[in-house]
Amino acid sequence: MSDRRSSSASRSFAPTLSRVLTPALAPVLAFGLIGGMAAPVAAQSLPGSSGSSGNIGSINQVGGSVDPSSAGAGSATIGSTGSTGTESLAGLGTLPSLGTGSQNTLATPPIGMESEPVTVSEVRHKEIGDPRVAGGDTRFERWWIASESMNRVLPVEIWRPTSNAPAPMLYLLDGVDSPSPSGWLLPGHVQDAFAGEHVTLVMPARADGSLHADWQNDDPILSRNKWQTFLTEELPPLLESGELPFTGKRGIAGLSMGAASAVTLAEHRPDLYSAVGAIAGCYTARDDLGFVLAKIVTETRGGNIANLWGPRTDPAYAQNDGLLHAEKLRGKTLYLATATGMPDATEWDRNGRDLLRFSQGTGLEIATHACTVAMDRRLDELGIPARVDYLPTGLHNWDNFGRFIAPMRDTLMPALR
Template sequence: MSFVKGLKHVAATVTALATAAGLLTVGAGVASAGPRDWLRPDATGTCEWDAAGHWVQRCDVWSPATGKNISVQIQPAARGGNAGLYLLDGLRATDISSAWLVDTNAAAKFVNNNITLIMPVGGESSFYTDWETPATYDLKDPVTYKWETFLTKELPVYLEQNFGVARNNNSVAGLSMGGTAAMNLAAHHRDQFRQVLSFSGYLTTTLPGMQTMVRAALLDAGGFNVNAMYGSIFSPRRFQNDPFLNMGNLRGADIYVSAASGTAGPGEAGRGAGLLAGGAVLEVFSNASTKLWALKAKASGLQITEDYLPVGQHNWALFSTQLDRAHDRILDVMNAW
């Protein structure tokens, strides 16, 4: 642990102890800690205070499906509520931290709210799904991806037991790859997710050309083999995991989709030409995919909310703005103010 991180850890612990000492159980005279004032148990003993600050804990959760611990960054609900918000990362997710806490501080955005933030760490190029075979071409050091099993069967048990998150009172949101995954997870597990939000996701993954686009993206982001995800291009699982084809399963859920035009906004002027061009192309594709998905969804009778920003490229300036714009809606639907 670095000196700075150590200081943060000590400061957070002292604050938690001081807060706990000030909360007395009525009539008993016994100190009682609030929902954010203590570190929960995890697979290594206890969680740790995360460097992101606020009330974020970093917890290692054992995953039998993958045979290892998976780190999850969690901010408990402010007043002990049982609602949960899963925030899924983009294609280049790292094993260091969820980008929701690095490139925009989601914890700060919900610091006063009665909803538990759940931010899994890792999952680069995974689409947060269960892969058929090891995900990379390097079979000497295989990467086992069973994200759907972890997020819908293993993690909910841990969250219920240690953070009081109900298994049937959750929202799931994601950006880009995570937006695609959020739609699929909500469609497959309606008993878990009452609300789903896609920020610049790709929602038509089996239409002509999309397979080639995903293959190139996965090779570029870590050398992942798209055929290892669902099998061959004709595999039924590939179609079962296309939001454009499984949207009927979302009936009754609160659905929010958002994308921007791909035009650079005022805050993006300093980005290099390559980043500007790449951000524009990715967002234009997302915009078209999202609008096509929304057109079919409305024709199918789904009640959806669309939010298309006039400027914005496929980067964290946009994703942060999208979360800000959806913030109140999340809390209204989840009754988590």
């Protein structure tokens, strides 16, 4: 497996941390994270206050989330030891609700369903430029798209290439808050990283806490979620109808919650994507830690995981397990990446000395590191090549995620050109 990792300086960390995060310890870490996530909202720092989440690295005044990775710019999720056992928590079904005290009440409310049924998926409205994105550059567009499957009108953000020549499309999925403008743009500045590439960047927004999945039931807070249907069936024909000159090649990538989604969507529809990228994600919700953290993703945003895939015994957990279906990634260009959750000497100050953000960012990245090791091993067992980058330090936040954008670009783009 060692020849799969391109960050040789950190090779020793992957097996070390995965051994520490044994299945027996997974629930302990999971519930520790719940304890941090469930801190009363009143006790959290507000944007602009001392120790607020607005003081993390290059991110300024965009805080307001209990999740350190989102910083109001979208990120989060899961974590797993890579095991697929379901015994220890199976009898607890979906577990008790985390309660309203765990919810991120400062997050933008989810977009609800339309009062009149959406009978056809279509582009309802387009906005050209946004002063928050690259000073209003007109290559940024926000398409408001009516989804028949979700009965919702949702924003899809687009960054056009510099010329009108046909270009491939790279879908970029956000983390838990799935904000607008996308976290890939703010604070990720993905438009700068891809400035030398001829590619259309597509960033679906407002998939709050959804795992970009098709939910079994409508949720009173998170509304109707049929994101798999939207992203793989409804959206491509609208984007590829001619206004965005298209070569016929697509890639998909995500970070945190979106990393899991990118892998799962590529496995569900291997015909659609030539390249897949996943930064700091987890690829199964069937083990204890993965399940509990998937619950955190949905329920800190006000949803109920029972409306997603039901109790843990439901076959939907296996159907959406990235490790189980990794064979479907064969033949694609793959990029995975993670840090370790270990802080460097500047991390405490860059996190505004906010203990809640610091501890959550540490725990989540330790977990996603173990998840990435599990997927790395699974791909290695199957003989499927991938570039997998491990960095020895970094928490679950955009200061960390941003370091992986350029190597992901360099890995995926040759398959899309």
